[in-house]
Amino acid sequence: MRHVDVLIIGGGPAGISAAIWCKRLGIDCLLLEEQSQLGGQLFNIFNEIIDYPGMRTKNGIEMQREMVKHFVEMDCLYEVNTKVLFIDERSKTVKVKKQAKEQEICYTYLILATGSSQRKLGVPGEQQMIDRGEVYSASADGERLKGKTVAIIGGGDRAFEGAHLLSSKAREVYLIHRSTRFKAREQYVERVISNPCIKVMTDTEVTAIHGDRHVTSIDLECKNKEYKSKNLLVDAALIRLGVAPNVDLIKGKVATAQNGLIVTDDVHQSSNPFIYAVGDACTTPLFSSISSSAGQGTIVAKHISNLLNEA
Amino acid sequence: MRHVDVLIIGGGPAGISAAIWCKRLGIDCLLLEEQSQLGGQLFNIFNEIIDYPGMRTKNGIEMQREMVKHFVEMDCLYEVNTKVLFIDERSKTVKVKKQAKEQEICYTYLILATGSSQRKLGVPGEQQMIDRGEVYSASADGERLKGKTVAIIGGGDRAFEGAHLLSSKAREVYLIHRSTRFKAREQYVERVISNPCIKVMTDTEVTAIHGDRHVTSIDLECKNKEYKSKNLLVDAALIRLGVAPNVDLIKGKVATAQNGLIVTDDVHQSSNPFIYAVGDACTTPLFSSISSSAGQGTIVAKHISNLLNEA
Numbered sequence: 001m002r003h004v005d006v007l008i009i010g011g012g013p014a015g016i017s018a019a020i021w022c023k024r025l026g027i028d029c030l031l032l033e034e035q036s037q038l039g040g041q042l043f044n045i046f047n048e049i050i051d052y053p054g055m056r057t058k059n060g061i062e063m064q065r066e067m068v069k070h071f072v073e074m075d076c077l078y079e080v081n082t083k084v085l086f087i088d089e090r091s092k093t094v095k096v097k098k099q100a101k102e103q104e105i106c107y108t109y110l111i112l113a114t115g116s117s118q119r120k121l122g123v124p125g126e127q128q129m130i131d132r133g134e135v136y137s138a139s140a141d142g143e144r145l146k147g148k149t150v151a152i153i154g155g156g157d158r159a160f161e162g163a164h165l166l167s168s169k170a171r172e173v174y175l176i177h178r179s180t181r182f183k184a185r186e187q188y189v190e191r192v193i194s195n196p197c198i199k200v201m202t203d204t205e206v207t208a209i210h211g212d213r214h215v216t217s218i219d220l221e222c223k224n225k226e227y228k229s230k231n232l233l234v235d236a237a238l239i240r241l242g243v244a245p246n247v248d249l250i251k252g253k254v255a256t257a258q259n260g261l262i263v264t265d266d267v268h269q270s271s272n273p274f275i276y277a278v279g280d281a282c283t284t285p286l287f288s289s290i291s292s293s294a295g296q297g298t299i300v301a302k303h304i305s306n307l308l309n310e311a
Numbered sequence: 312m313r314h315v316d317v318l319i320i321g322g323g324p325a326g327i328s329a330a331i332w333c334k335r336l337g338i339d340c341l342l343l344e345e346q347s348q349l350g351g352q353l354f355n356i357f358n359e360i361i362d363y364p365g366m367r368t369k370n371g372i373e374m375q376r377e378m379v380k381h382f383v384e385m386d387c388l389y390e391v392n393t394k395v396l397f398i399d400e401r402s403k404t405v406k407v408k409k410q411a412k413e414q415e416i417c418y419t420y421l422i423l424a425t426g427s428s429q430r431k432l433g434v435p436g437e438q439q440m441i442d443r444g445e446v447y448s449a450s451a452d453g454e455r456l457k458g459k460t461v462a463i464i465g466g467g468d469r470a471f472e473g474a475h476l477l478s479s480k481a482r483e484v485y486l487i488h489r490s491t492r493f494k495a496r497e498q499y500v501e502r503v504i505s506n507p508c509i510k511v512m513t514d515t516e517v518t519a520i521h522g523d524r525h526v527t528s529i530d531l532e533c534k535n536k537e538y539k540s541k542n543l544l545v546d547a548a549l550i551r552l553g554v555a556p557n558v559d560l561i562k563g564k565v566a567t568a569q570n571g572l573i574v575t576d577d578v579h580q581s582s583n584p585f586i587y588a589v590g591d592a593c594t595t596p597l598f599s600s601i602s603s604s605a606g607q608g609t610i611v612a613k614h615i616s617n618l619l620n621e622a
Binding site: 053070296 | 374
């Protein structure tokens with residue numbers, strides 16, 4: 001069976017940084033990525049990146065290119081299109097699948113850099129909308145959404161910020177939230193509520209998204225007033241339900257917090273001394289960033305290097 | 312009196328990152344740097360930087376240029392040649408001196424990014440040697456030290472690694488340490504002790520460095536054997552005593568650990584809720600790096616942004 005000293009699952013900025021640092025420190029290391037390319041959430045950044053000290057890029061793709069270039073120049077070992085099916089923390093083995101082929105890899109230390117994903121509504125039509133590429137950024141897609149009717153679904157900062165940003169561009173903006181309480185900060189909520197161009201609908205669930213070539217309407221269900229169900233004509237639906245850490249693989253095997261994040265100490269060790277976590281799988285969304293993920297990759301590699309040297 | 316929401320002391324990578332992020336988050340922020348240029352310890356890196364994910368540079372100067380370029384493009388406010396004389400944590404005021412002019416600046420939150428410095432021997436001739444530029448890197452200055460007699464002073468990893476690296480270039484290498492116990496990892500010590508080109512002198516203090524235009528000899532004092540004092544002819548002296556955090560300004564005002572580092576929590580808050588620390592003033596040398604310093608700057612700015620928004 002193949003053995004590596006350090007096995008990294010996930011090729012976003014945190015995993016890339018951990019791998020670069022493992023290489024730098026002479027550690028036998030392999031990185032596994034489920035997608036066809038390294039980069040993780042960098043592919044979801046459509047704006048200029050102005051907050052990675054020393055390096056500004058036009059967007060996430062350009063950052064991805066620079067990070068992967070560095071990674072490849074350092075001769076870091078990796079496999080893309082490789083899904084981890086199972087982690088057996090007792091035998092310190094993972095079962096992976098690449099195309100149809102399954103194999104097992106044994107590790108001394110495991111670094112989870114699995115990131116987080118946007119939460120979904122889980123309603124009919126949603127996945128088709130995403131697959132058609134109808135995924136908009138409120139800050140970057142103002143021109144594309146100009147004069148359109150837009151529904152923003154969610155009750156947090158990003159939902160309210162998006163509604164505010166689009167209110168000067170779109171023809172109509174609906175902010176739709178399933179509860180009457182909002183997680184967004186108060187100043188964001190006030191700004192939206194006092195904006196005559198935004199209609200806020202609370203206690204309202206989105207139950208379906210319609211449209212063949214593009215979104216044409218959404219179904220709503222109001223929990224306690226006005227109407228029971230309703231079809232609302234919209235040209236775009238922006239789902240802003242926040243993010244959830246990708247921790248299914250490790251559930252029940254290491255301690256997680258109430259928000260689902262893997263609990264780690266200051267060297268990113270989880271409750272299992274051979275399993276570490278870096279990046280958005282262990283970082284609250286508030287503190288998520290490329291630079292902090294890169295910094296975490298550094299710390300975890302340095303710490304593990306020390307353990308391997310002492311052994 | 313001038314007031315800023317965030318005052319950053321120190322313009323190395325941690326301070327630069329904190330300032331870029333403060334700007335990014337719309338925080339009123341000022342950075343103070345004692346030297347004439349921002350960059351901190353980047354000026355001491357003479358090798359290629361291969362471990363800042365996404366960005367490789369020839370040396371520290373090139374990294375400094377890119378970081379400062381980014382910082383300046385973001386319109387971050389800063390003052391160089393500005394020494395902080397005193398921090399009054401009760402009135403949340405610092406007294407600073409620029410050229411002959413003193414002024415006071417009031418802060419809501421203070422971020423200490425004062426870094427660390429190489430420990431010195433504190434013996435006659437040492438400062439003159441440094442001022443003449445006789446500061447060598449064992450890895451980068453092999454050619455300059457070819458055929459020379461070199462003394463390396465210290466007992467840690469860097470001293471032993473330096474002795475090992477130079478043993479194949481220099482004519483003679485002395486490793487001089489004041490004790491018989493070494494902090495360096497065992498494998499480093501074994502490699503040096505078994506190397507016939509390196510002479511290890513323990514229980515030996517360096518008491519002076521001689522030389523007008525360049526180092527010509529050092530004085531030694533042996534604590535318990537062979538000789539009492541001795542003059543050793545050498546062409547270069549590499550002082551490898553490790554680093555000490557720059558915490559004089561804050562001594563007694565926030566909790567520090569036994570190694571002198573400022574104690575901080577996971578958002579880099581010190582024992583004083585209005586004082587934060589990032590970078591090498593709070594990071595053990597083992598985990599010191601440009602990328603982790605940059606990541607810490609991100610976290611501290613995001614945390615303070617949240618506090619200011621809630622206020």
